[in-house]
Amino acid sequence: xITPSPPPAWVRRLCGPALAVYFDEDCGICQATxxxxxxxxxxxxxxxxxxxxxxxxxPGMDREALEARRAVEIVVHVRSxxxxxxxxxxxxxxxxxxxxxxxxxxxxxxxxLSHLLEAAYRTVARNRRRISVALGLDAxxxxxxx
Numbered sequence: 173x174i175t176p177s178p179p180p181a182w183v184r185r186l187c188g189p190a191l192a193v194y195f196d197e198d199c200g201i202c203q204a205t206x207x208x209x210x211x212x213x214x215x216x217x218x219x220x221x222x223x224x225x226x227x228x229x230x231p232g233m234d235r236e237a238l239e240a241r242r243a244v245e246i247v248v249h250v251r252s253x254x255x256x257x258x259x260x261x262x263x264x265x266x267x268x269x270x271x272x273x274x275x276x277x278x279x280x281x282x283x284x285l286s287h288l289l290e291a292a293y294r295t296v297a298r299n300r301r302r303i304s305v306a307l308g309l310d311a312x313x314x315x316x317x318x
Contacts, residue, residue, distance in 0.1 A: 214271065
């Protein structure tokens, strides 16, 4: 496998902080999202980690806590600060790391819109199995609580 050379300094400056993105690799929507985001990550700021990977966990989170969050949201660890985000806030943090999509982040900061984005994220997450099947993607094997 060929290891790509590091991005130029000017590309890294355009990007946000390095992120560890824990996602459900059994979820069709999650897989499609990762496939769409990888080519946009020109500064290589995103490290995508499946929940089943035997890799370091976010700070203050054990395997059980990560598994519990897995059922309801993506988990984003901002490596430089140690902050762990999830849901729409986590997705906005991912977009902030991508120069081509960074402009979208300001929408999430508008009063009231952050609540709407979180509600939309929760609705999709709650119905991701059904949505994945409807889109012809792999259905999630994770059973959602409730």
